Amino acid sequence: MYKNPYGSVALITGASSGIGYETAHKLAKLGFRVYGGSRRGGESIRYDEGAINMLQLDVTEEESIKRAVDEILEKEGRIDILINCAGIGIAGAVEDCSGEEALRQMDVNYAGTLRMIRMVVPFMRARGNGLIINIGSVGGVFSIPFQTLYSSSKFAVEALTEGLRIELKPWGVKAALVEPGDVRTGFTAARIYAKDCKTTAYGARFTQSIKQMEHDELHGKAPDAVVKVILQTIRSKNPPVRRTVGGMYKVLVFLKRILPSRLVEALLDMMYPKSNVK
Ligand SMILES: NC(=O)c1ccc[n+]([C@@H]2O[C@H](COP(=O)([O-])OP(=O)(O)OC[C@H]3O[C@@H](n4cnc5c(N)ncnc54)[C@H](OP(=O)(O)O)[C@@H]3O)[C@@H](O)[C@H]2O)c1
Structure with a gap:
């Protein structure tokens, strides 16, 4: 069994695709x-060493989470590691996104993570051990134009994790962020575009920017790079607040913390197509 301070029962949301899928198989x-x-849901698989049991679990539905958690507790009596990987991206200029779209973005990425934590933490506290890994994003450190709703949800996951760590300290339960940059997964194809976002005043710039971002994602790292960092976190008795995936993104996140905000903004602005509006 893989040596780690938490145990051998892991629950991973978003395990049917991309980072969650690769993490599930590796573990x-x-x-x-x-x-x-x-x-x-998906196919359950047994390896020589361990197994994956796939469950139907929608992080936006409390009942669905409860059913899944109850089933695991009945079989295993514990959940040692929770990895919150489920996520979606909604793209569009802020002005072009409806309140409904904003709530949907927050519901899956932020409230979904929160619901999972609330359901699992009581059992971790009772055991006085456990690890929660929240998959954030470099887009949760830099707000990415035309993915501002997505960035907002990932900024919120950062705040959630930072406060949670301190709250859980007395019980020895740990929480940490893993922040990927561009990764080649099903995320790009699953992205939802805000209704009519291509035909508004932002349309041309949105279309060019999102094309560039999607190109970067499709040429980004393979999910294994993220799995490696998740494994480092699982091995840590005292995981750091955040681990950014990849040398270049680590440097960017570091620069964000030390450079003036106006300079960071100017650098980000340079990265994406310019406005044709005078
Ligand atoms: N790919 C990137 O470039 C990138 C970069 C930084 C961060 N991330 C983050 O990494 C995480 C994993 O994304 P990925 O790149 O692996 O994308 P992905 O391949 O699209 O996988 C997303 C997973 O989330 C699940 N999911 C979506 N809505 C859900 C819901 N309501 N309830 C439960 N599961 C739900 C999907 O399964 P179902 O559709 O079956 O529900 C799928 O398994 C996300 O949090 C994403 O924000 C990705």
Whole structure:
């Protein structure tokens, strides 16, 4: 069994695709008993060392989370590691996104993470051990134009994790962020565009910017790079607040913390197509 301070039962949301899928398979091969959640469920697999049991779990539905958590507790009596990986991206200029779209973005990425934590933490506190890994994003450190709703949800996940760590300290339960940059997953194809966002005053710039961003994602790192960092976090008795995935993104996140905000903004502005509005 993979040596770590928490245990061998892991629950991973968003395990049907991308980072969650690769993490589930890697952990199962290392001997973890993995429970993978997603709306579509998926195939359960047994490896020589461990196994993945896929469950139907929608992080926007309290009942669905409860059913999944109850099932794991009944079988295992514990959840040692929770990895909150479920996420979606809604793209569009802020002005072009409806309140409904904003709530949907926050509901999956932020409130979904919060619901999972609230359901699992009581059992971790009772055992006086446990690890929660929240998959944030470099987009949760820099607000990315035309993905501002997505960035808002990931900024919120950063805040959630930072406060949670301090609240959980007396019980020895740990929480940490893993922040990927561009990763080649199903995320790009699953992205939702705000209704009519291509035909408004922002349309041309939005279309060019999102094309560039999607190109970067499709040529980004393979999910294994994120899995490696998740494994480092699982091995840590006292994980750091955040681990950014990849050397270049680490440097960017560091610069964000030390450079004046106006300079960071100017650099970000330079990265994306310019406005044709005078
Ligand atoms: N790809 C990137 O470039 C990148 C960069 C930084 C951060 N991230 C973050 O990494 C995480 C994983 O994304 P990914 O890149 O692996 O994307 P992905 O391949 O699209 O996987 C997303 C997963 O989330 C699940 N999901 C979506 N809505 C859900 C809901 N309501 N309830 C439960 N599961 C739900 C999906 O499964 P179902 O559709 O079956 O529900 C899928 O398994 C996300 O939080 C994302 O924000 C990704």
